[in-house]
Amino acid sequence: MPELPEVEVVRAGLERHVTGRAVEAVEVHHPRSVRRQVGGAGEFVALASGRRLGAARRRGKYLWVPLHPLSGSRFPADEAVLAHLGMSGQLLVRPRSAPLEPHLRVRLLLDPVGGAPVDLRFVDQRTFGGLSVAPIVASAADGADVPAPVAHIGVDPLEGSFDPAAVSERLRRRRTGVKRALLDQTLLSGVGNIYADESLWRARLHYARPTETLRRAEVGTLLAAVRAVLAEALGQGGTSFDALYVGVDGRAGYFDRSLAVYGRSGQPCPRCGTTVRRDPFMNRSSYTCPHCQPRPRRARW
Numbered sequence: 001m002p003e004l005p006e007v008e009v010v011r012a013g014l015e016r017h018v019t020g021r022a023v024e025a026v027e028v029h030h031p032r033s034v035r036r037q038v039g040g041a042g043e044f045v046a047l048a049s050g051r052r053l054g055a056a057r058r059r060g061k062y063l064w065v066p067l068h069p070l071s072g073s074r075f076p077a078d079e080a081v082l083a084h085l086g087m088s089g090q091l092l093v094r095p096r097s098a099p100l101e102p103h104l105r106v107r108l109l110l111d112p113v114g115g116a117p118v119d120l121r122f123v124d125q126r127t128f129g130g131l132s133v134a135p136i137v138a139s140a141a142d143g144a145d146v147p148a149p150v151a152h153i154g155v156d157p158l159e160g161s162f163d164p165a166a167v168s169e170r171l172r173r174r175r176t177g178v179k180r181a182l183l184d185q186t187l188l189s190g191v192g193n194i195y196a197d198e199s200l201w202r203a204r205l206h207y208a209r210p211t212e213t214l215r216r217a218e219v220g221t222l223l224a225a226v227r228a229v230l231a232e233a234l235g236q237g238g239t240s241f242d243a244l245y246v247g248v249d250g251r252a253g254y255f256d257r258s259l260a261v262y263g264r265s266g267q268p269c270p271r272c273g274t275t276v277r278r279d280p281f282m283n284r285s286s287y288t289c290p291h292c293q294p295r296p297r298r299a300r301w
Contacts, residue, residue: 003238182222
């Protein structure tokens, strides 16, 4: 599933290519992709059509494009098209004349703005992702303006309002394994399986280490590792293991070449040479170096 760096790459592409364009028409090709819209496909089409797109924003794994009124529009300016990419979702900016993709689910036809008309296309092979038009409300985490379905999630580690000290205290009060805490989107958003494993390796912590046993210095090291890993991945366009994880122009990221442990079971740890281990974890996998990240005597899963 795309994590914070991959979603940020998409957000930046949307900001460059669709900001200020008007939505001339909307087509829903698969109702499952707008299933979070209470009124279904018809409501999504009605709410998104005839609006002007603002600059795309993101929190964690969610991204949204504010909807502004056109001159004389009856619509309010306090809504946004909210996107969650799921396992295979892509937001692609394509020339209007480009052939339609096999797994095209939603199509926003945008005005030309001085050039050829373009589409904003939501393509999703597995249909786990989706779009909806949602009202803008205040976030419970920091009061920022966010779509209502995102209001409960935590500030992500690359936002200016991220408070490492506050997150550290909340994390240390949990009674769970440290990786489970990192994946809790209400604590901090945007970290998924890939970047949790990479951050824990950098901090030399095993994923099952009980959070209540962590010292403040250890949590500080871990949060610094999280921010560093996310920033480095973002600088390389994210992690693309296959053609599904791409930016709005279809380009893939290449942080997979820099991964230390994730997906490298049976290969040597780049720090000490010990063979990387894979363990089942929450219907997924965790990758660790047994030497750099020794399993705790008392583990929490």
